[in-house]
Amino acid sequence: MADRQAPPGGGQKLRSDTRRNRRRLLEAVGQLARESPDQLTMQAVASRAEIGPATAYRYYSSVEEALEAYVLSVVEELREFSVTSSAQGRPLFDAVVNKWMDLLGEHGAALVRLRSRRGYLERLHSGNETIAATRDAWSEPVRGLLDDIDAPAEMLEYALFLCNIIFDPREVQDLLRETHLSRREVVARLSEAYLGALRGWARAG
Structure with missing residues (x-):
């Protein structure tokens, strides 16, 4: 047959x-x-x-696996925006930060539910797909900032670590909900705090 x-x-x-x-x-x-x-x-x-x-x-x-897939889809949208942007240097960083804020406004409730006992660097080094996409989304904008402040390129991974801390979805949403700060003010303060952290890290090294 x-x-x-x-x-x-x-x-x-x-x-x-x-x-x-x-x-x-x-x-x-x-x-x-x-x-x-x-x-x-x-x-x-x-x-x-x-x-x-x-x-x-x-x-x-599991619902945790579904959440992970959902978060990955959001981060992939940020990555696509970042890698296809024609901006460079600080304008690229500012554009990616604002895109991230847009995504938090739309998807933040899901993003803050996904927590890990492992840190950013451990997950990055182990090949976590979501963290790898996050790295790809932020690498070029952050590299441009490092160039602007004459920080060594070898600092990129530490700079991404700091970026993950300062622009954490839970903390950004906390600022927006629990303070009088507008979105523009939150973006301005976090961006300047990040630049200060990069300069401080570079000086300490």
């Missing part, structure tokens, strides 16, 4: 279904993180996405 063959285009339809289901699940993660963060479970995500729980678990084994 001849082997059965999939109908033409069957594989393409499967890939299309996979992309659609993943997109719906990640959209559901973001919606629930904003609306009902205490009820963020895989069952709730599947229900919001209108996908059966068994199907949802085929894509993500």
Whole structure:
């Protein structure tokens, strides 16, 4: 008996279904993180996405894994903005900071839920996909700042470490919610604090 063959285009339809289901699940993660963060479970995500729980678990084994994928998609958007920008130096850094603030405004509720017991550098060195995308998003803007202040290029990894601390989503949102500072003021103060940290690190080295 001849082997059965999939109908033409069957594989393409499967890939299309996979992309659609993943997109719906990640959209559901973001919606629930904003609306009902205490009820963020895989069952709730599947229900919001209108996908059966068994199907949802085929894509993500836990809500933490779904959150990780959601955060990665946000960071990838920042990376795409950064690497395709025509700006350089301080203007590039300012543009990426403002894009990050836009993303925090839209996705911050989900970003702050994902915490790790491991530090930035440990995750970077172990090949964590989200941290690698974060590095790629910020590397060129930060490298431009280092050039502007005549800091050594070898300081880049430490500079990215400091960037991760100062522009942490949880702390940025805390400033916006709990102080009288406007978004523009928060951006200005954090950016200047970051420049000060870079200069201080370079002097200490």
